[in-house]
Amino acid sequence: MRAWAASKRVPARFLVLGAFLFAGVLKAGPTLSRLPVDLTLLAGGGLAWVLLRAWIGGARAASCRGLGLTGLWYATFLPGAALAAPTSYAFQKVATLFSFSLLASLAPFVLLREREDLRPFLDAVAFFCLVLTVDGLLGAGQGAQRLETAGGGTIALGRSAGFLFLFGALLLARPGPVSLPILGLTGAAAVAAVFSGSRGPMAGAVVALALTFALGRRGAGMAVRKLLLCGGALALAVGLSLALAPPGSLRRTASFLRGEFGSSEQYRALAARASWERLGSEPWGTGWGGFAALVDLDGGTVRQYPHNLLLEVTLESGWACGACTALVLGAALGAARARADRPEGRILFAGLVFWIINALVSGDVNDNRPLFAFVSAALCLGAP
Structure with a gap:
């Protein structure tokens, strides 16, 4: 955990990639929608320039x-x-x-040319998911039936919060002391996912987490007991937040848990x-x-x-x-x-x-x- 937290800042090339991957959602927000150039086109052009510079510098396909x-x-x-x-x-x-x-x-x-490049790639994706999750949570308590993000809708919030939850949960599963900032981030992501009422992302996050542990290799270093303890704390945080949950999201989540479609x-x-x-x-x-x-x-x-x-x-x-x-x-x-x-x-x-x-x-x-x-x-x- 300390090694991850002590990592260097995410290189700009991965932030450009992350911005491009989520530009379609980000550009629908009230601020970025005013840009004179479409954000997806702008981010795509930036990413193409990054790739061209890497190619000129001698980078080739990793596989x-x-x-x-x-x-x-x-x-x-x-x-x-x-x-x-x-x-x-x-x-x-x-x-x-x-x-x-x-x-x-x-x-x-x-x-992503080396194994060490994977972490900044994942950090960049998590960063933009965090931006979208925070944007969605800022709309809580405003009378909406379901929470959404950046004008991108409830599914966009569910997907962003769902991945952020996975990211945080798997960091918490590492051996060592619990990181309170990561625990708080994971809890906020869980709350945002529930408040979105997007059942696909919620189910996807649970299935992905369960499958990752079910297929985990012996000696992989996953502290399952610690994750279960943190999971109890996260469930308590979600439960306490339900008083603020949009009514539409609560109805959708409850009906899904009952198996109703x-x-x-x-x-x-x-x-x-x-x-x-x-x-x-x-x-x-x-x-x-x-x-x-x-x-x-x-x-x-x-x-x-x-x-x-x-x-x-x-x-x-x-x-x-x-x-x-x-x-x-x-x-x-x-x-x-x-x-x-x-x-x-x-x-x-x-x-x-x-x-x-x-x-x-x-x-x-x-x-x-x-x-x-x-x-x-x-x-x-x-x-x-």
Whole structure:
């Protein structure tokens, strides 16, 4: 714990990467929305400049095998681009996929060249998740039905707080005395996640944490008893904060714990069924944007994507894309699992599981830049 706390400041290149990964949420805030230049474009340009300077300075891909697998993955996106629906949404989806999403996948191969680079990468991601979590908590007690962050909505807050909770919990699990600042950070993240009412991120954080410990290697140095003790303190903090919780978030959380499903879950189930029914007749895919153009679940109400990454890419870019996506995610999980004997490796593995679960329950393919970066981070570091 002391070694982590005593680490040097996060290098600027990783802060630029973190800013790019979360620019889509940050730019919706009341202050940054006034910028004359789109923040995602600005952050993307900054990251491209960082990568160009590193390349000129002699940096090359940390793993040619991982980079090749990533290139193959993006090649399977091409059939969907060729068959894309003639809509503005489909055009924007293709353009974003082969620019910003691709940049998120390529950057770690240049920036994470050694095992020691993993920690500042994770610190940068945690920093921006902290910014978004604090922004969301500042809105507590203002009469909202659910807490949200930076104008990016409740899911953005849930994802940010969920990862921050994982980050703090796995730091607390290290042997040694409990760090009160880390304990406070983790508690604040847990409260923010509950207040968001976003059930996917909450479930994803719990599953990722449980899976990380279940697959933990013998002698990995995780103080489970200490984590359980801290978990009790965190549960008490969340319980005491419920008096301030937005009523809508409390209702959603309570219904989820009772196993009840609302309109959000029902829509996802209908979208999954409709997508699955079309898969058999679309081996090359419907084209990007095809779900919005071909699937009608609400009698005329347009829904743009099924909120499931695997279903979306398989339906819109074909069977090969779906299979390759599953292969890439599996390979990344295996590589991250091989690093799970160290604290930063466990956070990488838990974060990867967390972002994958979120990608399977919310957003479209381009809403998952943190996932793409974590996949590449795992692939470029490879097995120890």
